[in-house]
Amino acid sequence: QKEVEQDPGPLSVPEGAIVSLNCTYSNSAFQYFMWYRQYSRKGPELLMYTYSSGNKEDGRFTAQVDKSSKYISLFIRDSQPSDSATYLCAMRGNTPLVFGKGTRLSVIA
Amino acid sequence: GAVVSQHPSRVICKSGTSVKIECRSLDFQATTMFWYRQFPKKSLMLMATSNEGSKATYEQGVEKDKFLINHASLTLSTLTVTSAHPEDSSFYICSAPIGGSNQPQHFGDGTRLSIL
Numbered sequence: 073q074k075e076v077e078q079d080p081g082p083l084s085v086p087e088g089a090i091v092s093l094n095c096t097y098s099n100s101a102f103q104y105f106m107w108y109r110q111y112s113r114k115g116p117e118l119l120m121y122t123y124s125s126g127n128k129e130d131g132r133f134t135a136q137v138d139k140s141s142k143y144i145s146l147f148i149r150d151s152q153p154s155d156s157a158t159y160l161c162a163m164r165g166n167t168p169l170v171f172g173k174g175t176r177l178s179v180i181a
Numbered sequence: 182g183a184v185v186s187q188h189p190s191r192v193i194c195k196s197g198t199s200v201k202i203e204c205r206s207l208d209f210q211a212t213t214m215f216w217y218r219q220f221p222k223k224s225l226m227l228m229a230t231s232n233e234g235s236k237a238t239y240e241q242g243v244e245k246d247k248f249l250i251n252h253a254s255l256t257l258s259t260l261t262v263t264s265a266h267p268e269d270s271s272f273y274i275c276s277a278p279i280g281g282s283n284q285p286q287h288f289g290d291g292t293r294l295s296i297l
Binding site: 080104106108113114115116117118121160168169171172173174 | 185187215222223224225227230240272274276283285286287288289290291293
């Protein structure tokens with residue numbers, strides 16, 4: 073089993089939809105959880121950063137971490153065409169950052 | 182705005198050429214920077230951890246003589262791909278944490294390297 077599993081998609085939704093992106097992981101030592109957005113031919117951009125379990129909200133974005141299930145989610149409300157990108161989950165304990173493969177999202181106007 | 186600057190953004194060169202990529206932290210000091218490689222539709226693969234004033238730490242399978250890393254100042258790390266060959270063609274990205282190693286990493290915009 074890979075350390076971090078993420079459905080690569082592609083995921084296509086209409087503008088205004090709520091998007092749910094998820095990752096599962098196997099290493100119970102992971103404590104720091106991040107979501108990055110990557111546009112084509114660009115570096116990843118940090119969207120959300122969470123320590124341990126719980127929810128965090130920032131504008132249209134909500135990150136959830138469930139350590140008991142080893143499952144993290146990113147929700148995007150009122151999705152916009154500009155949200156079209158690849159979304160990467162990333163996590164670590166006292167180890168280098170481990171990334172998911174990324175989910176490619178297209179928001180159709 | 183960007184907090185990590187990477188240069189150049191695109192390199193095309195002949196096989197056998199050595200290529201240097203720069204990664205700069207803007208308005209903050211980075212004792213540690215990270216170098217990643219990303220293949221199309223694949224995730225980021227950590228190549229090495231660059232440490233200011235000391236040797237870089239390379240991940241298993243990464244040739245240290247092939248990918249030379251220098252972190253000579255608190256705001257600059259360089260990756261030199263020596264005697265590059267077509268199989269070295271890839272997207273190379275650097276990152277640095279702001280405010281300490283436990284803080285999340287911020288990434289540069291990457292360098293697309295194409296070896297002919």
